[in-house]
Amino acid sequence: MACALVPVPVPVLLAVLLAVLGLAGCAAEQTGALLAPAAVTVPAEAPRTTGRQRPGDSDHLKLVASFGGEYRAPATLQLVSEVTDRLVRASERPDQTYAVTLLDSSVVNAFALPSGRLYVTRGLVALASDTSEIAAVLAHEIAHVTLAHATARTELELRSQLVSRVVADVLNDPTTGAQLQNQSRFALARFSREQELEADGVGVRTLARAGYDPYGAGRFLTSLNRTLALKTGTGAPGEPDMLATHPGTAERITLVTRAARRSGAPGIGVDDRARYLAAIDGLAYGDNPGEGAVRGRRFIHPSLGIAFEVPDGFAIENTRNAVLGTTPEGSRRLLFDQVDAESGQGLDAVLKATWNDAIEPGSVELREVGPYPAATALSRGKDWTFRLAALRVGEATYRMIMAAKGATDPDPAFRRWIASLAAVSSAETQALRPLRLQVVQASSTNPEDLARRMAVPDRALDRFLVLNGLERNAALRPGQGYKIVTE
Structure with missing residues (x-):
């Protein structure tokens, strides 16, 4: 949870709390009901909307800042840059120039920008074996x-918006305009999924030509799928719905293997x-301690000056906007975040203003939690029961x-x-x-020997296997290097 905390919007609070620790970006998975997509017809005479200027340096700096800044690892960057150059020479556009961050x-x-800027997180670099x-990710x-x-998606998105706006405003038919806009959401989601699958196919061909x-593409996606399963605690991530912009990872594995x-x-x-x-030996792993860190069941945020410990059975993850937690079977979950509170606003009012479900009558309690003033309440939904608290620590409200x-x-x-x-x-x-x-050499064939050295909160063996792209019951090769996480 970064120092400049962004409150979770009220309309999506339940979705954030009940979506267990998902990943973002080209790896994103979503769950939900399957719906039949509706086609969006864009008139051929509709004006074109692309051709805008490419993002400049200021946009690049803002984007980098939103992902924690640039990570300085000369050996890793050199390797990734050299791999990129080799792939570009084997690509369909060897004249294109790229810059890796x-x-x-x-x-x-x-992810990539149309300008040729490529961005890779250290979390992704750590997962690759x-x-x-x-190279498969970069390809x-x-x-x-x-x-x-990106240009094609922007074109379809903006032209679809134009059509629905013309129908609603010019033809004075807001109902049809709303229907068109709703249909376009399904079409754009399908379009994005098709783009991902197309990029997978072209990427594998480029990988082979280089x-x-x-x-390697299938191996990485398999590790990604297993990472998602570890985070959800369910054993397997769910399938995407028709509004997901990315296909299911299992579908992508099948395609890239073929x-x-x-x-x-x-x-x-x-x-x-x-x-x-x-090249990646010594790479930082997990949270940046300055933006909050998880150590076992304890969350520590030095910049905010606070810490807490979750009950037994919870695994927690620090995300940009909140700390999320879940039990292995997914029957209990938790969320910690910072919210904006108006000057002089009571904590009971904060709870009611930031919770979009009904609060049980008479359950609001004003109290002290240690040295901090707090308000607690109970809320019962259709499938879940919630306990809520708003606490004031100095000038901040959590x-x-x-x-x-x-x-x-x-x-x-x-x-x-x-x-x-x-x-x-x-x-x-x-x-x-x-x-x-830390890259260490195996001295035996037993993965548990190295897993015991992992500085992780739980499931050390599972995390070691995923981190090294190994299946359960795999035997290590004595003398070969493997990744472990150390303090």
């Missing part, structure tokens, strides 16, 4: 640029694993929300959680260090 973010994400896997993003996907192992087979049998191309591991599936009141665990909120000691702040990747 590493982003200081733990999320697994990569060899050079062919990072996918390069394909988006060479296929002019001499990299084309099966494309790789067209290039040849497994074993073709290079994965350059040893060089890749050497919310702490715990949800339990069904009618069970999570109050006992909730009270222990909010009572743990406290100021961070200077000693704890000074002792807080970023986690890092």
Whole structure:
């Protein structure tokens, strides 16, 4: 949770709380009901809306800042830049120029701008296990640029908006205009998914032409899928709905594996694993401690000067806007964030203003939680029971929300959680260090020997296997390097 906290909008609060720790970017997965898409017809005579100026340096700086800033890792950047150059020479536009930026973010994400700027987070770099896997990600993003996907999407989106606006305003038919706008959402989502699949296919062909192992694309997406399953705690991520802008990862794995087979049998191309591991050895892993860090069940934010500890059974993740938590079976969840409060506004009023569901009559309680004034309340939804708190720490106001599936009141665990909120000691702040990747050589074939050295809050073996692209029951190769997370 960054120092400049952004409150979660009220209309999407439940979605944020109940969507368990999802990932953003080209890897995003969503769940929901499948709906039949409706076609949007854009008149041929409609004016064109593209051709605007490309993003300048100021836009680039804003984008980089929104992902935690630029991450300085010369060896990693050199490797990624060299891979990009090799891919461009094998692409359909070898004349295109690209500039790569590493982003200081733990999320697994990569994206490209039409101008040829490529962005890769350190979280994605950490997940990849060899050079062919990072090359697969870069080839996918390069394909988006060479296929002019961003321009095509902008064209369809803006022209569709124009049609619905003309129908609503000029023809004075707001009902039809609203229907067209709603239809366009489905068409744009389908269009984006088709673009992703097209970029996957072109990316694998580029990967093979550049001499990299084309099966690296499938391996990376498999690791991504397993990472999502670890975060959700359900064992497998859900399938996307018709409004998702990205296809399901399982669908993408099938497509890229089929494309790789067209290039040849497994074993073709290079994965350059040893060089890749050497380039990322020492890479920061997980949260930037200055923007809040998770250590076991404890969340610490030195810049805000606060910390708390979640109850047993919860795994928590620090995101840009909030701290989210869930139990392995997903029956209990929690959210911690900062909200704006008007001067002089009571904490009970803050709760009511920032919660878009009904609060149980008579459940609001004004109290002290340690040294902090607080208001707590109970809210019962159709499928979930919520305990809510608003607490004032200095000039800041925070919310702490715990949800339990069904009618069970999570109050006992909730009270222990909010009572743990406290100021961070200077000693704890000074002792807080970023986690890092360390490449170590295996001395045995047993993965548990290295998993025990992982500085992670839970499921150390599962996280070790995913981080190294290994299946369960896999045997290590003595003398070969593997990634572990250390303090």
